[in-house]
Amino acid sequence: xxxxxxxxxxxxxxxxxxxxxxxxxxxxxxxxxxxxxxxxxxxxxxxxxxxxxxxxxxxxxxxxxxxxxxxxxxxxxxxxxxxxxxxxxxxxxxxxxxxxxxxxxxxxxxxxxxxxxxxxxxxxxxxxxxxxxxxxxxxxxxxxxxxxxxxxxxxxxxxxxxxxxxxxxxxxxxxxxxxxxxxxxxxxxxxxxxxxxxxxxxxxxxxxxxxxxxxxxxxxxxxxxxxxxxxxxxxxxxxxxxxxxxxxxxxx
Numbered sequence: 001x002x003x004x005x006x007x008x009x010x011x012x013x014x015x016x017x018x019x020x021x022x023x024x025x026x027x028x029x030x031x032x033x034x035x036x037x038x039x040x041x042x043x044x045x046x047x048x049x050x051x052x053x054x055x056x057x058x059x060x061x062x063x064x065x066x067x068x069x070x071x072x073x074x075x076x077x078x079x080x081x082x083x084x085x086x087x088x089x090x091x092x093x094x095x096x097x098x099x100x101x102x103x104x105x106x107x108x109x110x111x112x113x114x115x116x117x118x119x120x121x122x123x124x125x126x127x128x129x130x131x132x133x134x135x136x137x138x139x140x141x142x143x144x145x146x147x148x149x150x151x152x153x154x155x156x157x158x159x160x161x162x163x164x165x166x167x168x169x170x171x172x173x174x175x176x177x178x179x180x181x182x183x184x185x186x187x188x189x190x191x192x193x194x195x196x197x198x199x200x201x202x203x204x205x206x207x208x209x210x211x212x213x214x215x216x217x218x219x220x221x222x223x224x225x226x227x228x229x230x231x232x233x234x235x236x237x238x239x240x241x242x243x244x245x246x247x248x249x250x251x252x
Contacts, residue, residue, distance in 0.1 A: 006081070008032050
C-alpha cells in the first residue's frame with residue numbers, strides 16, 4: 001500500500017523538489033500551495049517524467065488561512081508524512097530599522113502556518129500508525145546573523161515548536177524531524193526576500209562555487225522519511241561544503 005505525503009509550499013523550490021522526490025519514492029503526494037497553476041504543472045510533470053510515481057494531487061493552500069487549512073484536511077482521507085515547507089524570508093534590515101509588517105508575515109507563515117497545518121493533519125498522522133512530521137527550518141533557526149533578526153526569530157520559533165512536538169508526541173506513532181538547510185540556491189527564495197530586486201537577490205550566491213540546490217534538501221527529506229518506523233532522525237543540518245556558518249562562506 002502506498003503512503004500519502006502532504007508537502008506545503010510545493011509550487012517551487014524545495015517544496016516542488018520534495019514533491020517530485022517523494023513521488024519517486026512511491027508516495028502518493030498532495031502538493032499544496034497558493035499558486036494552483038504551478039501545482040497543476042508540477043503534477044503533470046511528475047506524471048510524465050517520474051517512473052513509478054504515486055498519484056499527485058494539487059490542492060490550493062494558504063497556510064495563514066484557517067479556512068484554507070481546514071479545506072486541505074477535509075480533502076485528504078489519510079496521511080503518513082507531512083512536510084511543513086511553506087515559509088520564507090523578507091528583507092535584511094537590522095532590528096533598529098525593522099519593518100514589523102515583514103516580521104509579522106514571516107511569523108505568520110513560518111510559525112503559525114506550520115502549527116495550523118500540523119494541528120489539522122495530526123489526527124490523520126496518528127491514525128496512520130506510522131506518521132511523520134518534517135519541518136523545514138534553516139540554519140538561521142540556530143545561528144543568528146546581522147540583518148536576519150526577523151527570519152532568525154521566526155525560524156527559531158519553528159525549531160522550538162519542532163522540539164515541543166517531539167516531547168508531546170513521544171507516546172504517539174509519529175516521528176518528528178527538523179531539516180535546517182544553509183545556503184540553497186532556488187529560483188525564488190532570495191528574489192522574494194528582496195522583493196524582486198534581481199541584483200540584490202543574486203548577491204548571496206556571488207562567488208559561491210556550489211551552493212546547495214532544492215534537490216539536496218529533498219534528498220534529506222526522502223532519507224529521513226524512509227528510515228524504519230522506529231528510527232527518528234531528530235535534525236539534519238545541511239549546508240554546502242564551502243559554508244561554515246550562515247555568515248561564513250568561501251567565495252571564489
